[in-house]
């Protein structure tokens with residue numbers, strides 16, 4: 470995306486965000502609460518359509534396209550609230566995300582191979598799972614949707630530390646199959662998973678670069694996160 474401006478009503482939330490995710494990359498969006506990270510994902514997906522600026526997918530201008538068209542072209546969204554169908558089973562939740570109905574069984578099987586932790590819960594209602602298990606179902610849904618690019622919002626939020634590790638490993642596996650744009654408040658986790666980062670403050674990208682060797686003590690980072 471290039472110089473994207475987005476608003477909620479009159480409130481100017483993104484003030485010219487530019488970023489890119491290359492094929493195969495994992496990119497982290499970091500920054501304090503309320504600086505515009507979720508809105509950046511929403512603008513990319515055209516859920517909060519940019520009032521200025523351009524969003525491109527594989528080089529093609531998709532600004533103003535309907536969100537379902539982007540989904541059709543392989544952009545998946547794993548929102549912060551995970552959006553489970555609580556009354557459906559794990560298998561059903563994963564199955565409804567498969568685009569080609571004739572491949573549901575095959576896709577479900579491959580998801581359960583990727584997330585073996587889910588196999589024993591396959592027939593449980595998603596609403597009865599723990600937060601970490603639900604997050605894994607949400608990630609599996611993104612994966613079976615045959616997405617080339619997944620936008621993942623706060624995957625570790627509200628999870629116990631040992632579960633965060635399991636979800637991180639799941640994301641690591643997903644990153645072998647899709648590019649990821651990841652909003653993540655857990656700084657070490659974000660640096661660990663991502664190849665590059667963008668640090669957002671007040672609706673703008675204020676720092677960016679490779680995650681290699683970057684720590685929370687880094688002066689460039691600390692003054693925006695402290």
Ligand SMILES: Nc1ncnc2c1ncn2[C@@H]1O[C@H](COP(=O)(O)OP(=O)(O)OP(=O)(O)O)[C@@H](O)[C@H]1O
Nearest residue numbers: 477478480482500501502503504505506507508509
């Ligand atoms: N639907 C909405 N209507 C009006 N204002 C909103 C709406 N959603 C978010 N905002 C405001 O827009 C700003 C950016 O929010 P956004 O959710 O993008 O931030 P964020 O960096 O993702 O933070 P968080 O980690 O808290 O979600 C905040 O000031 C927030 O209060």
